[in-house]
Amino acid sequence: ASPCNRPVPATAGLSHDKWEIDPMELMLLEELGSGQFGVVRRGKWRGSIDVAVKMMKEGTMSEDDFIDEAKVMTKLQHQNLVQLYGVCSKHRPIYIVTEYMKHGSLLNYLRRHEQTLGGNVGLLLDMCIQVCKGMAYLERHNYIHRDLAARNCLVGSENVVKVADFGLARYVLDDQYTSSGGTKFPIKWAPPEVLNYTRFSSKSDIWAYGVLMWEVFTCGKMPYGRLKNTEVVDRVQRGILLEKPKACFKEVYDVMRKCWSHSPEDRPSFRVLKEQLVNVSKGLL
Numbered sequence: 001a002s003p004c005n006r007p008v009p010a011t012a013g014l015s016h017d018k019w020e021i022d023p024m025e026l027m028l029l030e031e032l033g034s035g036q037f038g039v040v041r042r043g044k045w046r047g048s049i050d051v052a053v054k055m056m057k058e059g060t061m062s063e064d065d066f067i068d069e070a071k072v073m074t075k076l077q078h079q080n081l082v083q084l085y086g087v088c089s090k091h092r093p094i095y096i097v098t099e100y101m102k103h104g105s106l107l108n109y110l111r112r113h114e115q116t117l118g119g120n121v122g123l124l125l126d127m128c129i130q131v132c133k134g135m136a137y138l139e140r141h142n143y144i145h146r147d148l149a150a151r152n153c154l155v156g157s158e159n160v161v162k163v164a165d166f167g168l169a170r171y172v173l174d175d176q177y178t179s180s181g182g183t184k185f186p187i188k189w190a191p192p193e194v195l196n197y198t199r200f201s202s203k204s205d206i207w208a209y210g211v212l213m214w215e216v217f218t219c220g221k222m223p224y225g226r227l228k229n230t231e232v233v234d235r236v237q238r239g240i241l242l243e244k245p246k247a248c249f250k251e252v253y254d255v256m257r258k259c260w261s262h263s264p265e266d267r268p269s270f271r272v273l274k275e276q277l278v279n280v281s282k283g284l285l
């Protein structure tokens with residue numbers, strides 16, 4: 001019974017936020033690298049579950065807004081999305097705890113395995129289709145990634161590819177990253193309406209997805225090579241597109257070009273794109 005002798009509601013204690021992870025249940029292991037928010041380490045949750053733990057560096061993230069959003073993000077569940085398990089928000093720095101992907105970023109994986117991947121168009125196309133499936137799920141849930149690129153996808157065992165860090169761009173405090181004039185803004189993955197009005201949508205994710213396909217079929221080359229951001233903006237505004245990668249069939253390049261239609265309405269949805277890519281894949285193999 002409670003102090004005032006009123007019966008204790010059966011739900012007491014269960015209201016503990018289920019996206020809140022008890023840091024006592026986490027064992028931190030080696031460092032995996034560092035990103036926008038600071039160091040990320042591998043860890044074990046409840047002794048056996050492999051996790052990655054982002055330890056939020058002070059001043060890098062609008063934490064309260066993120067903690068609110070975390071409730072929504074834990075509900076986004078798909079085999080091609082890196083799962084958010086929860087947050088440790090009762091201490092500072094806060095931790096973001098996600099599924100662990102043992103081969104790291106897709107970009108580094110492509111660069112490291114260019115010799116074996118370069119000739120395997122079927123595998124490259126399959127990686128693109130996996131990312132498309134994850135993005136189609138986000139699109140269905142009206143969730144915009146805002147920074148889709150090979151560097152923000154992760155690779156697990158058996159060439160499983162998953163989309164990571166979706167939606168986090170909204171919580172970055174570094175305006176070099178958030179403003180389109182900033183040095184860290186992903187200009188090379190941005191469509192005209194984002195360059196001009198920072199108007200993000202699932203159709204701006206589609207443009208970025210086209211660039212991701214180009215990254216995959218070039219095994220991790222830098223789009224537009226060493227061109228300066230101002231030169232890339234000028235080309236994109238004038239409708240000059242990335243060239244066809246050598247390893248790429250014309251059908252696949254035609255899909256990329258559709259993703260780079262100048263007006264968002266002319267770009268396909270991820271739902272439509274997935275059907276097209278699966279058909280191309282059946283046709284080629």
Ligand SMILES: CN(C)c1ccc2c(c1)CCN(c1cccc(-c3cc(Nc4ccc(C(=O)N5CCOCC5)cn4)c(=O)n(C)c3)c1CO)C2=O
Nearest residue numbers: 032033034035036040052100101102103104147165168169
């Ligand atoms: C605002 N935006 C878009 C953000 C915000 C934060 C981040 C990112 C974007 C993307 C980068 N990033 C970040 C930083 C550091 C780690 C992770 C990161 C790295 C993982 N895995 C691995 C595994 C292995 C290796 C590795 O060392 N190697 C070398 C040997 O051969 C195998 C691979 C690296 N990472 C992993 O599973 N997660 C969930 C996150 C991540 C991804 O999460 C962030 O933390």
